[in-house]
Amino acid sequence: MIDVAGQLAEVLGHLRKAEQEAGRPDGSVELVAVSKTYDATHIRPALEAGHRVFGENRVQEAQAKFPALRSECPDIRLHLIGPLQSNKAADAVALFDVIETVDREKIARELAREIERQGRAPRLYVQVNTGEEEQKAGIAPQEALDFITRCREVHGLAIDGLMCIPPAGENPGPHFALLRKLAREAGLAKLSMGMSGDYEIAVAFGATGVRVGSAIFGARNAVA
Numbered sequence: 001m002i003d004v005a006g007q008l009a010e011v012l013g014h015l016r017k018a019e020q021e022a023g024r025p026d027g028s029v030e031l032v033a034v035s036k037t038y039d040a041t042h043i044r045p046a047l048e049a050g051h052r053v054f055g056e057n058r059v060q061e062a063q064a065k066f067p068a069l070r071s072e073c074p075d076i077r078l079h080l081i082g083p084l085q086s087n088k089a090a091d092a093v094a095l096f097d098v099i100e101t102v103d104r105e106k107i108a109r110e111l112a113r114e115i116e117r118q119g120r121a122p123r124l125y126v127q128v129n130t131g132e133e134e135q136k137a138g139i140a141p142q143e144a145l146d147f148i149t150r151c152r153e154v155h156g157l158a159i160d161g162l163m164c165i166p167p168a169g170e171n172p173g174p175h176f177a178l179l180r181k182l183a184r185e186a187g188l189a190k191l192s193m194g195m196s197g198d199y200e201i202a203v204a205f206g207a208t209g210v211r212v213g214s215a216i217f218g219a220r221n222a223v224a
Contacts, residue, residue: 002218004045008033011199011215018203029203032079032192034213037220040065046216047073055100055211057082059091066095081163081192081211083137086110093118100125100163100192102151103139112155123160125192126151128182130175131167138164141178148186161190161208172198176205 016026035043036057043054043065052075056062062078070076079098089110092099099122102108115121126148129138139147144162151157162183166175176193183191192209194202199210214220 001042004042004217005049007216007218008046008049008051011212014200015203015210018200022204024203029207030209032081032209032211033216034081034195034211035065035217036061036082036213038217040069042217043069047076053077053079055079055081055213056096059084059088059095062095063091079192079211090114090118093120093122096122098123098125098160101127101137102157102159103127103129103137103147105147105150108147108151108155108157112157115157121158123190124151124157125161125163125190126159127163127165128179130164130178131170133167136165136167141182144182145186148188159186159188161188161192162186163192165195166193166198172201173205176202176207180206 012031015029015031019026019028030053032053032055033046033051034055066078077097079100080092080096081100084092084101084107086106093114102124127138128141128144129136130141132140148159151159162179164175164179166172179191179193190208191206193207194210196212196215199212202210
């Protein structure tokens with residue numbers, strides 16, 4: 001098995017260096033360890049090393065892993081970073097501390113209903129499809145500001161930030177710059193951007209959170 005604690009320490013070291021090079025305070029960028037497809041045996045070494053912030057793509061997979069892990073470490077904070085189906089909104093509100101993939105009216109409506117019903121309010125990010133890729137989730141950049149306004153004014157949602165996943169093989173810089181511009185125009189402080197291959201670049205563009213999986217847990221196709 002890969003040395004998760006060692007890899008985690010290496011990523012944190014690179015993250016702190018990137019913060020310094022960008023003139024940002026140490027610890028100003030949150031590391032979300034992306035644990036999707038990894039089971040509890042892979043996650044526990046990160047917990048033992050003191051890490052508490054994890055990202056999952058699927059509600060059902062997170063439900064299978066994290067209640068037991070939270071019984072051991074109640075201060076775990078869980079981010080949903082994959083597309084959310086409307087019929088999973090109730091489960092997502094109940095389980096996640098941050099939902100990063102709000103991207104359409106139906107999801108906003110269902111989340112508002114569940115937040116009111118459960119009395120639990122996870123932090124919400126709007127996912128922007130900066131590359132306007134047909135196969136990828138996220139709202140188009142030109143529609144993002146109007147959508148954020150509707151989330152606030154029609155659905156009564158507090159939107160904390162924006163998230164993006166740049167197209168594979170493209171320079172991520174322009175996508176990070178676009179997300180930063182939209183966040184400023186919307187008055188949002190949080191920017192979730194940057195993954196294993198580009199999180200140091202994302203820090204230079206103002207990321208407040210980066211989502212790193214394979215650099216910590218190893219290649220997913222190697223996981224049994």
